[in-house]
Amino acid sequence: MKIHASTGSLADVREFVSVNARNHSFSEKQINDIRLAVDEACTNVIKHAYNYDEKGQLLIQLSFHPNSLTITITDQGRGFNFNSYKKPDLKERIKNKKRGGMGIYLIRNLMDEVSYYSDPGQNILTMKKWRKESA
Amino acid sequence: MKSFKIEQRTNRGFEVLDLHGELDAHTASELEEALLKLIKNKKANIIVNFNGLDYIASAGLGVFMAYIEDVREIGGDIKLTNMNNKVYNVFDLLGFPTLYDILEDENMAVQKFLKEQ
Incomplete structure (x- = not known):
């Protein structure tokens, strides 16, 4: 879509x-994990890649395989450093009344494989969820 | 589009915000406005009841991160209650249970506030 x-x-x-x-x-x-990860990923693009400019577009593609689902989110906005993430220090953030910075951490936690590719024309985030039942 | 709704009431003199629907980056501003209004009116003992909330994204949690210090600075607290497992899991993943009072039901929050007074 x-x-x-x-x-x-x-x-x-x-x-x-x-x-x-x-x-x-x-x-x-x-489904809960996938839904939240995709929401967080799209929110990041809207906020950081497009700075809430509604002219920007996101393409969300789902590719179902026998044992997995791969989701690809493509945008033409500003790329961001997706790979330099760490677990947010909640205590520190609360102290400084800061919010945000939690989306990438959640995505990496909720999905089994995550990769991000950025070049001057477009950014592509790929997330994979294996079809295994959680214990 | 699924909606988000907040209702405000009091329970034994404590402010209660009832959340309904889905809280995401689009609807978080409504929660922010409701909290800001309470803080502005020095209503510092706040219970947020999640009983009707089906979904939360990190933007929703961000609102609590941004204002908990303000509330504690004026001698109050924000206590979070009645979360379903799905919603609780998001708070848990981000480490909220060590820094926020997350209680099973609203009455426990009321009792805790009464004890703290």
Whole structure:
């Protein structure tokens, strides 16, 4: 699906991902993880790549395989350093009344494989979830 | 689009915000406005009841991160109650349970506030 860079589209993206993952028999726990990871990823693009400019577009593609789901999110906005993430120091952030910076940590926790590719024309985030039942 | 709704009431004199629906980067500003209004009016003992909340993204948690210090500075606290497992898991993943009072039900939050007074 294609959306404009507006947080008003996030609910539609979540619905799109959930319905398709459910149709492909992913468990509810896995659907919850996938839905949140995709929401966080799109929020990051809207906020950081496009700076809330609704003219920007995001392409969200789902590719179902026998044992996994691969989600690709493509944008033409500003790239960001996706790979230099660390667990947010919550205590420090609260002290400084800071928010944010938690999305990438969540994505890496919720998905099994994550890669990010950025060149001057476009950024591509690829996330994979294996179809295994969590213990 | 699924909606998000906040209702405000009091329980034994403590402010309660009831959250309903889905809290994400789009709807977090509504929670922020409600919290800011309470803080501005020096209502510092706040219970946020998540019973009706189906979903939360980190933007929702960010609101609590941004204002908990302000509330504690005026002698109060924000206590979070009645989360479903799905919502609790997000708070847990980000380490909130060590820094916030997350309680099973609203009455426990009321009792805790009463004890702290």
